[in-house]
Amino acid sequence: MNLNDYELQRAQKAKxxxxxxxxxxxxxxxxELSTKEFIEKFNYISELxxxxxxxxxxxxxxxxxFLRLMGKAAFLxxxxxxxxxxIYIGRDALxxxxxxxxxxxxxxxxxxxxxxxxxxxxxxxxxLHAIKLKIAAKSITPLPEKFHGLSxxxxxxxxxxxxxxxxxxxxxxxxxxSKIISTIRSFFENKKFLEVETPMMHPIAGGANAKPFVTYxxxxxxxxxxRIAPELYLKRLxxxxxxxxxxxxRNFRNEGMDLTHNPEFTMIExxxxxxxxxxxxxxxxxxxxxxxxxxxxxxxxxxxDSEIDFSAPFAKISYDESIINxxxxxxxxxxxxxxxxxxxxxxxxxINEKGDLGHLKAELFDNFVEEKLINPTFIIDFPIxxxxxxxxxxxxxxxxxxxxxxxxxxxxxxxxxxxxxPIDQFERFKSQIDAKNAGDDEAHEMDEDYIKALCYAxxxxxxxxxxxxxxxxxxxxxxxxxxxxxxxxMRPLENKNKEKK
Numbered sequence: 276m277n278l279n280d281y282e283l284q285r286a287q288k289a290k291x292x293x294x295x296x297x298x299x300x301x302x303x304x305x306x307e308l309s310t311k312e313f314i315e316k317f318n319y320i321s322e323l324x325x326x327x328x329x330x331x332x333x334x335x336x337x338x339x340x341f342l343r344l345m346g347k348a349a350f351l352x353x354x355x356x357x358x359x360x361x362i363y364i365g366r367d368a369l370x371x372x373x374x375x376x377x378x379x380x381x382x383x384x385x386x387x388x389x390x391x392x393x394x395x396x397x398x399x400x401x402x403l404h405a406i407k408l409k410i411a412a413k414s415i416t417p418l419p420e421k422f423h424g425l426s427x428x429x430x431x432x433x434x435x436x437x438x439x440x441x442x443x444x445x446x447x448x449x450x451x452x453s454k455i456i457s458t459i460r461s462f463f464e465n466k467k468f469l470e471v472e473t474p475m476m477h478p479i480a481g482g483a484n485a486k487p488f489v490t491y492x493x494x495x496x497x498x499x500x501x502r503i504a505p506e507l508y509l510k511r512l513x514x515x516x517x518x519x520x521x522x523x524x525r526n527f528r529n530e531g532m533d534l535t536h537n538p539e540f541t542m543i544e545x546x547x548x549x550x551x552x553x554x555x556x557x558x559x560x561x562x563x564x565x566x567x568x569x570x571x572x573x574x575x576x577x578x579x580d581s582e583i584d585f586s587a588p589f590a591k592i593s594y595d596e597s598i599i600n601x602x603x604x605x606x607x608x609x610x611x612x613x614x615x616x617x618x619x620x621x622x623x624x625x626i627n628e629k630g631d632l633g634h635l636k637a638e639l640f641d642n643f644v645e646e647k648l649i650n651p652t653f654i655i656d657f658p659i660x661x662x663x664x665x666x667x668x669x670x671x672x673x674x675x676x677x678x679x680x681x682x683x684x685x686x687x688x689x690x691x692x693x694x695x696x697p698i699d700q701f702e703r704f705k706s707q708i709d710a711k712n713a714g715d716d717e718a719h720e721m722d723e724d725y726i727k728a729l730c731y732a733x734x735x736x737x738x739x740x741x742x743x744x745x746x747x748x749x750x751x752x753x754x755x756x757x758x759x760x761x762x763x764x765m766r767p768l769e770n771k772n773k774e775k776k
Contacts (some may be wrong), residue, residue, distance in 0.1 A: 315395035329393035384414030602643030633660025690739030
């Protein structure tokens with residue numbers, strides 16, 4: 276181990292404790308109460324005349340976050356998963372020898388077990404008066420003094436455990452994330468949806484326009500792709516007779532990283548037979564209001580510098596209308612490829628001039644509309660060219676029966692009426708192959724087994740995906756996806772150091 280001087284000093288303390296017959300890493304720790312439970316149980320102490328109850332004791336355990344040593348006494352504060360509790364240590368209660376050892380061998384960062392009774396200090400703080408103290412785990416590396424003042428903020432993500440030790444708000448974000456996922460799961464279960472698990476390694480990369488990660492299966496002797504979406508497998512289940520299914524799990528996309536993108540991310544996808552994308556929009560509104568209720572958030576709350584209003588119904592606007600009315604793009608250009616290309620060039624937007632009309636419109640939307648969608652807004656009637664798995668509109672074959680939900684300038688959800696015509700789906704896959712051959716690495720490949728499944732008939736179905744990470748960002752007021760993923764993808768330190776040189 277490559278230890279610095281401070282770590283060597285603490286390692287020496289651990290060694291000396293062992294020589295004294297004290298294991299600095301025991302396993303028989305008695306944590307009767309959490310810090311919060313201790314405070315709740317002994318809250319009555321404040322009503323007593325002498326402000327103490329020496330006849331009623333309890334044991335707690337936690338990490339030392341504060342330590343102040345005095346002559347014959349010491350005050351410290353320990354933190355556990357529930358909060359912080361003040362501890363008073365007196366020489367008379369613990370014995371002179373052990374008290375002397377505590378002063379020498381116990382440090383901030385150590386995890387300890389403390390047993391004792393409750394009393395109220397002169398400053399009015401409920402405190403545990405220790406009659407027994409035991410080291411539960413000796414900390415070798417000292418905690419940083421000003422962790423969040425470090426110039427290298429990436430250290431928070433590289434050492435998430437340290438981030439959580441130093442900032443309880445970080446833990447609270449991930450507790451909220453867990454509550455969001457459990458609420459979503461119970462919401463769909465109560466709607467009689469069946470939770471399922473589908474493969475994470477696919478023979479064909481499909482279900483979304485994205486570049487996959489490629490791996491190799493030694494036993495089968497073939498390549499496999501980490502899934503970019505579970506969509507095509509979930510719809511196979513609808514063909515098989517599961518009329519309402521959902522899956523909460525990871526997707527992997529071999530693409531760039533920024534404030535809203537991580538190569539490994541979490542989504543829920545759900546499919547609902549005999550329903551339409553309009554039903555999904557109503558269901559999504561209901562889900563969001565349920566989340567606000569469970570998280571005790573108001574319908575209107577602040578995200579960054581913006582106030583988000585989740586009052587239902589959410590706004591709805593067509594793709595073309597959003598480009599014109601929100602993006603302020605001239606109406607006469609949005610259906611003319613040459614004019615869109617000219618407009619983008621004037622606005623210094625790099626664009627594939629060989630793209631079809633739908634993809635050119637997508638450039639307009641991405642650059643002039645998306646970041647302006649602050650309140651939850653359903654964008655509907657997408658160009659069919661950028662919706663290869665969506666059902667065409669019966670009234671206009673150039674648009675898909677599809678929506679995306681945007682909030683705070685970010686896409687949160689994507690849903691549509693599923694294409695269940697196997698002939699149409701086959702032709703769409705063929706056009707995607709042409710796009711891939713023309714250099715589009717994210718285009719779909721032909722999935723003949725999925726076509727075969729559709730040939731057995733899939734009932735009219737609507738499906739939707741919601742990004743859990745971006746949803747958590749929104750509901751916890753975080754502005755980087757790294758702040759809502761416990762261990763986000765990071766560039767290796769050795770590579771980063773080489774770049775600096």
